[in-house]
Amino acid sequence: MIMETSAFIELTSRFTMAVLIVSIVLAFGRMVLGPNSADRVVALDLISVLIVAFLAVFSVHEGNTSFLDVAIAYALVAYLGTVALARYLFRSKRNDGRKQSPENP
Amino acid sequence: MMNEVFAAILMVIGSLFCLVSAVGMLRLPDTLMRMHAATKAGTLGTGLIVVAAAIFTNELGTTLKAIAVIVFLLLTAPVAAHLIGRAAYHRGIHLFDKTWIDELGGTMETTGGDPDNRQSDPKKPR
Amino acid sequence: MSSGLAAPIIIPFTTAAIMLLGRRQPNFQHVSSMLAAVLHLATGAWLLYTVHHSGIQVLHVASWSAPFGIALVADHLSSLMVVITGIVYTAVSVYSRADITADHQQRGYYPLLHILVGGISGAFLTGDLFNMYVWFEVMLMASFALLVQGKTRAQLDGGVKYVVINLISTLLFLTGLGLVYGMTGTLNMAHLHIKLRMIGDPGLVAAVAVLFLTAFGIKSGLFPLFFWLPASYHTPPVATSAIFAGLLTKVGVYALIRTFTLIFPFEDNGLRELVLVAAAATMIIGVLGAATRYQVRRILSFHIISQVGYMILGLGLFTPLALAGAVFYMLHHIIVKSNLFLISGLIQRHGGSFELSRVGGLYRSHGWIALLFFIPAFSLAGFPPLSGFWAKMILIRASLEVGQFVLAAVAAVVGLLTVYSMVKIWSEAFWKPHPEGVNERAGGVPPMNAWMLVPIVAMAAMTVLIGLLPGPLYHLARAAADELLEPGAYVYTVIGNMR
Amino acid sequence: MQSYILKTATRLLVGLILVFSVYLLFRGHNAPGGGFSAALVAATAFALFAIAEGPGPVRQALRIEPRVLIAWGLLLAICSGLIAVVTGRPYLTGLWWTPPGLDGALAVGTPLFFDIGVFLVVLGTILTLLLNLEER
Amino acid sequence: MQQSNDSAHAAGYSIIGLVSTALPLLLFAGLCFMWPQVVRGGVYAVQWPWMPSLDIVLHFRLDGLSFLFGLIVTGIGFLVTLFAASYMAGHPHTGRFFVYLNTFMLAMLGIVMADNLLLLFVFWEITTIFSYLLIGFDHESAATRDNAKQALLVTGAGGLSLLIGILLIKTAGGSLTLSEWIASDHQIRQHPLYLAIFTTILLGAMTKSAQVPFHFWLPNAMSAPTPISAFLHAATMVKAGIYLLMRMHPLLGGTPEWMGSLVVIGGVTAIWGAVQALSPSDLKRMLAYTTVMGLGMLTMFLGGNNTASLTAATTFLLVHALYKAALFLAVGSIDHQTGTRRLERLGGLWRAMPLTALTVATATMSMAGFPLFFGFIGKEIMYQGALTEEMFPQFATTITLLSNSLMTAVAGIILLGPFTGKRPDHLENVVDAPLPMRFGPGIMGGLCLLFGLVPWWVSAYLIQPAVHAFSVVEKEVQLAIFHGFNTPLLLSVITLTLGGLIYFSRKTLRPAVTAALDAIPLTGQRGYDITLKGLLATAHAVVDGLQNGSLHRYLRITIGVFAITTAAVWWFNADGWTLRLRSADLPLSHWLLVAVMAVAVLVVVRAQSRILAVCALGMVGGGAALVFLVYGAPDLALTQLLVETLTLIIVSIVLLRLPSLAGPPPGPVSVSRWVDSLVAVGTGIVVTTLCIAITNGTIDRQLTAFFEYNSYIAAHGRNIVNVILVDFRSLDTLGEITVVATAGLAGYALIAKRRQ
Amino acid sequence: METVLAILTGTMVAGSVFLMLSKNLVRFIFGLVLASNAVNLLIFAAGRLETSRPPLIPQDATHAAVAVANSLPQALILTAIVIGFALLAFIFILFSRTYQTLGTVDTEAMTDAEPFAGEDSAKGRRP
Amino acid sequence: MNLFFINTFIALGYIGVQGQFSLSGFLVGFALGYLALWLTQPLYGRSRYFQRAPKTVRLVGYFLVELLLSNLRVLWDVITPGHISRPGIVGVPLCAESEMEILLVANLISLTPGTLSVDLSEDRRTLFVHVMFLDDPEQFRRQIRDGLEKRILEVMR
Ligand code: NA
Numbered sequence A: 001m002i003m004e005t006s007a008f009i010e011l012t013s014r015f016t017m018a019v020l021i022v023s024i025v026l027a028f029g030r031m032v033l034g035p036n037s038a039d040r041v042v043a044l045d046l047i048s049v050l051i052v053a054f055l056a057v058f059s060v061h062e063g064n065t066s067f068l069d070v071a072i073a074y075a076l077v078a079y080l081g082t083v084a085l086a087r088y089l090f091r092s093k094r095n096d097g098r099k100q101s102p103e104n105p
Numbered sequence B: 001m002m003n004e005v006f007a008a009i010l011m012v013i014g015s016l017f018c019l020v021s022a023v024g025m026l027r028l029p030d031t032l033m034r035m036h037a038a039t040k041a042g043t044l045g046t047g048l049i050v051v052a053a054a055i056f057t058n059e060l061g062t063t064l065k066a067i068a069v070i071v072f073l074l075l076t077a078p079v080a081a082h083l084i085g086r087a088a089y090h091r092g093i094h095l096f097d098k099t100w101i102d103e104l105g106g107t108m109e110t111t112g113g114d115p116d117n118r119q120s121d122p123k124k125p126r
Numbered sequence C: 001m002s003s004g005l006a007a008p009i010i011i012p013f014t015t016a017a018i019m020l021l022g023r024r025q026p027n028f029q030h031v032s033s034m035l036a037a038v039l040h041l042a043t044g045a046w047l048l049y050t051v052h053h054s055g056i057q058v059l060h061v062a063s064w065s066a067p068f069g070i071a072l073v074a075d076h077l078s079s080l081m082v083v084i085t086g087i088v089y090t091a092v093s094v095y096s097r098a099d100i101t102a103d104h105q106q107r108g109y110y111p112l113l114h115i116l117v118g119g120i121s122g123a124f125l126t127g128d129l130f131n132m133y134v135w136f137e138v139m140l141m142a143s144f145a146l147l148v149q150g151k152t153r154a155q156l157d158g159g160v161k162y163v164v165i166n167l168i169s170t171l172l173f174l175t176g177l178g179l180v181y182g183m184t185g186t187l188n189m190a191h192l193h194i195k196l197r198m199i200g201d202p203g204l205v206a207a208v209a210v211l212f213l214t215a216f217g218i219k220s221g222l223f224p225l226f227f228w229l230p231a232s233y234h235t236p237p238v239a240t241s242a243i244f245a246g247l248l249t250k251v252g253v254y255a256l257i258r259t260f261t262l263i264f265p266f267e268d269n270g271l272r273e274l275v276l277v278a279a280a281a282t283m284i285i286g287v288l289g290a291a292t293r294y295q296v297r298r299i300l301s302f303h304i305i306s307q308v309g310y311m312i313l314g315l316g317l318f319t320p321l322a323l324a325g326a327v328f329y330m331l332h333h334i335i336v337k338s339n340l341f342l343i344s345g346l347i348q349r350h351g352g353s354f355e356l357s358r359v360g361g362l363y364r365s366h367g368w369i370a371l372l373f374f375i376p377a378f379s380l381a382g383f384p385p386l387s388g389f390w391a392k393m394i395l396i397r398a399s400l401e402v403g404q405f406v407l408a409a410v411a412a413v414v415g416l417l418t419v420y421s422m423v424k425i426w427s428e429a430f431w432k433p434h435p436e437g438v439n440e441r442a443g444g445v446p447p448m449n450a451w452m453l454v455p456i457v458a459m460a461a462m463t464v465l466i467g468l469l470p471g472p473l474y475h476l477a478r479a480a481a482d483e484l485l486e487p488g489a490y491v492y493t494v495i496g497n498m499r
Numbered sequence D: 001m002q003s004y005i006l007k008t009a010t011r012l013l014v015g016l017i018l019v020f021s022v023y024l025l026f027r028g029h030n031a032p033g034g035g036f037s038a039a040l041v042a043a044t045a046f047a048l049f050a051i052a053e054g055p056g057p058v059r060q061a062l063r064i065e066p067r068v069l070i071a072w073g074l075l076l077a078i079c080s081g082l083i084a085v086v087t088g089r090p091y092l093t094g095l096w097w098t099p100p101g102l103d104g105a106l107a108v109g110t111p112l113f114f115d116i117g118v119f120l121v122v123l124g125t126i127l128t129l130l131l132n133l134e135e136r
Numbered sequence E: 001m002q003q004s005n006d007s008a009h010a011a012g013y014s015i016i017g018l019v020s021t022a023l024p025l026l027l028f029a030g031l032c033f034m035w036p037q038v039v040r041g042g043v044y045a046v047q048w049p050w051m052p053s054l055d056i057v058l059h060f061r062l063d064g065l066s067f068l069f070g071l072i073v074t075g076i077g078f079l080v081t082l083f084a085a086s087y088m089a090g091h092p093h094t095g096r097f098f099v100y101l102n103t104f105m106l107a108m109l110g111i112v113m114a115d116n117l118l119l120l121f122v123f124w125e126i127t128t129i130f131s132y133l134l135i136g137f138d139h140e141s142a143a144t145r146d147n148a149k150q151a152l153l154v155t156g157a158g159g160l161s162l163l164i165g166i167l168l169i170k171t172a173g174g175s176l177t178l179s180e181w182i183a184s185d186h187q188i189r190q191h192p193l194y195l196a197i198f199t200t201i202l203l204g205a206m207t208k209s210a211q212v213p214f215h216f217w218l219p220n221a222m223s224a225p226t227p228i229s230a231f232l233h234a235a236t237m238v239k240a241g242i243y244l245l246m247r248m249h250p251l252l253g254g255t256p257e258w259m260g261s262l263v264v265i266g267g268v269t270a271i272w273g274a275v276q277a278l279s280p281s282d283l284k285r286m287l288a289y290t291t292v293m294g295l296g297m298l299t300m301f302l303g304g305n306n307t308a309s310l311t312a313a314t315t316f317l318l319v320h321a322l323y324k325a326a327l328f329l330a331v332g333s334i335d336h337q338t339g340t341r342r343l344e345r346l347g348g349l350w351r352a353m354p355l356t357a358l359t360v361a362t363a364t365m366s367m368a369g370f371p372l373f374f375g376f377i378g379k380e381i382m383y384q385g386a387l388t389e390e391m392f393p394q395f396a397t398t399i400t401l402l403s404n405s406l407m408t409a410v411a412g413i414i415l416l417g418p419f420t421g422k423r424p425d426h427l428e429n430v431v432d433a434p435l436p437m438r439f440g441p442g443i444m445g446g447l448c449l450l451f452g453l454v455p456w457w458v459s460a461y462l463i464q465p466a467v468h469a470f471s472v473v474e475k476e477v478q479l480a481i482f483h484g485f486n487t488p489l490l491l492s493v494i495t496l497t498l499g500g501l502i503y504f505s506r507k508t509l510r511p512a513v514t515a516a517l518d519a520i521p522l523t524g525q526r527g528y529d530i531t532l533k534g535l536l537a538t539a540h541a542v543v544d545g546l547q548n549g550s551l552h553r554y555l556r557i558t559i560g561v562f563a564i565t566t567a568a569v570w571w572f573n574a575d576g577w578t579l580r581l582r583s584a585d586l587p588l589s590h591w592l593l594v595a596v597m598a599v600a601v602l603v604v605v606r607a608q609s610r611i612l613a614v615c616a617l618g619m620v621g622g623g624a625a626l627v628f629l630v631y632g633a634p635d636l637a638l639t640q641l642l643v644e645t646l647t648l649i650i651v652s653i654v655l656l657r658l659p660s661l662a663g664p665p666p667g668p669v670s671v672s673r674w675v676d677s678l679v680a681v682g683t684g685i686v687v688t689t690l691c692i693a694i695t696n697g698t699i700d701r702q703l704t705a706f707f708e709y710n711s712y713i714a715a716h717g718r719n720i721v722n723v724i725l726v727d728f729r730s731l732d733t734l735g736e737i738t739v740v741a742t743a744g745l746a747g748y749a750l751i752a753k754r755r756q
Numbered sequence F: 001m002e003t004v005l006a007i008l009t010g011t012m013v014a015g016s017v018f019l020m021l022s023k024n025l026v027r028f029i030f031g032l033v034l035a036s037n038a039v040n041l042l043i044f045a046a047g048r049l050e051t052s053r054p055p056l057i058p059q060d061a062t063h064a065a066v067a068v069a070n071s072l073p074q075a076l077i078l079t080a081i082v083i084g085f086a087l088l089a090f091i092f093i094l095f096s097r098t099y100q101t102l103g104t105v106d107t108e109a110m111t112d113a114e115p116f117a118g119e120d121s122a123k124g125r126r127p
Numbered sequence G: 001m002n003l004f005f006i007n008t009f010i011a012l013g014y015i016g017v018q019g020q021f022s023l024s025g026f027l028v029g030f031a032l033g034y035l036a037l038w039l040t041q042p043l044y045g046r047s048r049y050f051q052r053a054p055k056t057v058r059l060v061g062y063f064l065v066e067l068l069l070s071n072l073r074v075l076w077d078v079i080t081p082g083h084i085s086r087p088g089i090v091g092v093p094l095c096a097e098s099e100m101e102i103l104l105v106a107n108l109i110s111l112t113p114g115t116l117s118v119d120l121s122e123d124r125r126t127l128f129v130h131v132m133f134l135d136d137p138e139q140f141r142r143q144i145r146d147g148l149e150k151r152i153l154e155v156m157r
């Protein structure tokens, strides 16, 4: 479904997108800084949520609800990435000093 | 027009909450506290934006989709936070200095440092 | 019915899918494998017959005319390659019965073999560049899987090298595709023939052509991009290495020939010279590599490289005779090299090892194996009246005709060094007495296995037959070469008067 | 990683994700989606299931060996193209059937079956890999 | 040497061998049947097409020269086969032996009857192969295998040279039909390629006919069973080179290059072989060197462009074939009966082996050139030929004189050494060879005498028809027992005298010769050894450096070659560099997005933590999805995001099974890493500039327009991308899902547990 | 945007090549992921970026009325993404299997397929 | 929950009659439907739908307010220099028993001010919560039990 977007919505949605991208940048900053694997996973999780938001805003910006499907789909699955990484964190702790050599000897 | 204005306001507010969560991610002192920011502000911000999208289109299908997204976020974000927090805690993270009580520490044994981080200081929470 | 053009792709894929459903019955798998292979060969032969008598055949898949849809195109070269694929496919299918363990079969050897063949056939038949990429990937994935079946240390190490370098090729191919599309807006190879002519920037076109040269150069084992081949071809089961040795690099050679006759026909931009230099270096380095190796399959692997050099020499010379030589060389080489790898399995089975230092005495104890090795080995070395002689002779002659005396000399010297390697194997594995205390078998020497012998004998017979009656094959190769150098008919058949 | 909370959430989510995946599959022809996306979404559902409950229960729930899914998917995709051949058209030609009286609102065609084939292959493959990886 | 010591076979014979004699005998008879026609100058010719498009015709022609060679091949072939039937009795692979021998003989007949040069070459190479198989017949010994290999490589190299020569003739516009040459006007000699053609063909002939410096394979080839030495390496195969030169004479002969090089090469070879023949104590080896000498002589006479020289060559060919085959077989008999061929272990055998002694006597007399023997006739005509050489006649004459004298001495050694003097104790019980072994040498020894008595007959019925076949004869040269008192006769007398002197001073000469030969720094044999060693060393140097098992190196070369080649080809073909950078009015969000992706790339590159790298990759992937999204590709964005997520799941499982990224602590960056960086940055720049250059132009969107127009109307879908995937380009998708399915199978094959 | 994307692509390619050259299979995987993404973006840019309107035909129309994004490159990239994913999945498994069997991910320590050439040839030589 | 579906069905029917598929239409239809159901309650026998519905609404409202407040508090801590928080991890004994109840409690705790569910004990009786602004653990436990958990259990049971 496509509808006309007014200049007003165009402006606000552009602003919103910019804010979201800035947020992504900030979250990415935390990802880089760490200092902890968990911090990084949390940052990635937040980024994925922000991407969902971006998808929603973009669908408003374009006046095209097809993009919302993308948002839903990603919202549904993005969580799983976080779950998997969390499980990785959980497991990699257990493996410490056994089979794998730890990263900081 | 009312819809548009309302949607725009929600969108902007939502994005600001997203920004807050991101800033919080950057600024808050320890992993668990950053997760507060991510879980709450991120979910709220995104939720508001999705609602804005639903209002803007004012269409049942979209509305249902929006509701689905929000329900999903509300359901999953805390679970994800729980999983990361738990894993992080059990790997041994450096908790904020002002953390003054830790009742979980007594019930679980924690081991080792963070095998994925040469920088991290494997100081045990205690 | 033009859909028959898709048959060489569909038959193996369907067989693979059915096998996945009935994978618990080994006999079922082997029998249906042979059936599919024979069917494939038959459709290939039919295709070649049709092309030869009625001209280039096109299938507009899904009814969308080219360049909008994907066209499968069979000209002489394509159909010849499909036929030869069918031959190797049949031979390896039969041989597999003796060579493939239950565990390999459990892990999907047969379906993977069929998928590999389907991908190879697709690569030969497609008239669309992106579609060719897809078939390359099919082939690549299946070959990855086949290569590491068994999971020995050597296989995994070789497999990693094979995978990694072939991935580079894939990436380059894809990049080239994107760039070509960005220049012309089309992907159909016949259409590209026209559209690229209209690009006003020869430097850019040449640079993009280099991407394809490198990508396919890696696939075909061209100097200095061949490293993956000697690192891996000696590691998998014999049946697998035979089909690899015969067909995989030749798909790369085919792609190079197709690319540089149809899409980027050689112009005055130095690419042809580059190809010629690479061809000469490939011939030399391959044969030198073989001289340094003392394990049957490692020697043979390096020879693949060397002989790819000959084929590319034919391409680089870019005359009808030279291209006919390249095509002839490919067809001959596929049969001979696959057969040699199959025979290496006989050497291993009856001599106990692939290592030359650990085998011997087969001339005395297994005269038939000696004969069966001798035919392809001396054909490979280019002795008349075996098939390799004609291949080599045509290429040397083509070099001389255009005044490339150095290349002719290189081709001749490399031929001599090929003799050196073949004699090394012959001397060590067959003539030398079996080394004492090595591989003494408790149960005595295993009996000959008919599943192994039949395909080897058949392919050796083909080698002799081509040697004695090279005319028909040369005739076909020449027809292929003429089509390649005059792509007008191809282009018109595929896209009509489309601009 | 045993998490009671995750298990509970998973029970709520898996069905929802699967329904959405089917939705994506069938509207892919007219909107973003299609067999591949749908299969990925479906695969995440099972992956979540596997992470929460382990691979055993997933296999039980599937009832069918994932590799068989691959085979059927491949066959379906191949055969959807063969139908055209039987009617004398080039391989893979899309044949459409528009139920009368619906004014063209609904059209069923071989490309849809093709897409279902894609769905099955991709789903089967990811499940094969994931379950075997989990079981190791 | 696989020697049959089994007494059951000592007087026996092999049935297969006796049956095998039928073929040469029949062929010989057939040839004799055609004799009258040939003598009258007629020819037999048959022709079938083989590969006419490549000028290869199955074209056989029997003229005088072919006939002479044919008689030698089949006649000696028959006698040798008969000999071998006994000689090889008891050998485990007698069957193979006779198959090889007969096939060789047929190939040899092919050479001499082919009227198409490429056809001749085919047979030429077949003889090479069978020579290899026969030299290596007793393959258990490493030396034998090496000798066989050496013969194959040397003659094989010559063969390739010959092939190039033949193809050059074609390139130069010449005909490949031998019989056309005599009549044609020989443009080839003026062609710029003449020298190349001549050189390559000469190389082919030289290797096959064991000319210095390629002669060394022939003495080594003596590790073949003796019948083979007699047949291939004395009478027939080594003569193939001579035959080739004869056939080439009308086309290429007569030029200063031809005459000069043949005389010199032949002369050097002759004297070299003759001198070498003095020193070995192995009778076979000694004979091999005399063969080298003979071949040199033949080449030398072919350097002439007059009937006398060519007649000398043709006559000596027959002379040599007869006495040499007889001697080889006789030596084979000695070896067979006594178990040794070494001079110092032989002596006084004439009583024990009278018939063999008689055979050797006639053959050596012929070899030494005593009057009344065929060798004498040969020697006379040789001197005549040498004196009439157009180039270097004095040289030729001197060589002929010296060589013949040496031959006389060697003949003395061969005859007197084994048969006279005191018989050593270990030879007490020796008896003469079985009948089939005595028959062949006996016949040939007899012919050595017989032909010497009827030279006019030989001249008319064998030599002259042959000479006519390959040269234009103005004045016939007749063979006769006595030509009158002339220079050749004088030289003959000197020869015998000098030969006698050499024979009697052999004890002092031999060490001197050996020492002198050892002093020569580079001989063919040493050259061969050095070449092979050098080849192997080069191969190792080149290949071990490239294919060294290091994936890092493989990758670096592969990628580096791509980057450098692309850049170079672009650079040299470009006309001007105008890359327009198009980034106008890009919104801030897009800039930020791209920037964060770029930073993420850097983070991945620098990451020391797996999780960080994975997360940053997630960022890159997510960023790519957003790029897809904002430029109108929701399907792509969706797929990209889904794939990212699934990848994360797989990563989370697999990464646990891979080790951490920990390396050595970051120290100073190595040079190697700088090279890597250079390759990386270079590749990046190449890709970027290519992409910019291409997007600078316009794109033809006719395909997309077609899809947009037909997607709904004709394909019933509103999502154009999906319609492309499942309809317009469904074949791609079929391939794609096959890849996916294969990945599933492949992964399964790697990870699934083994099931019982 | 094409130019910006071209530069981004180049950066990604450079990064991926550097990672691929790192003698560590784990880093190679990261490089591979980067490279696949880079190539996809490159194809996307090569198809030109002109509009944000997706190639979808509206409900009430029979074909796209306004200019929409170029659909063909999207389909190509989609195929490439899927294939890339399949490859990646396999490679993950292959490399983990390799590590399990060979005990290393250091490519320089992996010499099982090609034992040191000198050693190999020495074995084959006659004493 | 039957009545909920009937209610939804009515709402859908309402927008179908209206001919406009919109969010507002659905909400109005749902409200009208609820009213209609409430009026015709005896037809459906005894159902907790009518007790639960307002409680659910109350819970949602409570939750939304809390969510907003929590965000403001995080916002405050984020934008002010220095950190005023006094964090801690507290074990909260749970009355919730069923899996749905536990999930809701844990999730809502995570989504409300300054609290984050970190872990659940093995016996599922104690929820460990990270609290950003913790003054007194006992008081906090009480607060959860009497506030959030109670409201949830009211809806669920
Ligand atoms: Na090959």
Ligand code: NA
Binding pocket: C244, C245, C246, C247, C248, C249, C250, C304
């Ligand atoms: Na290959």
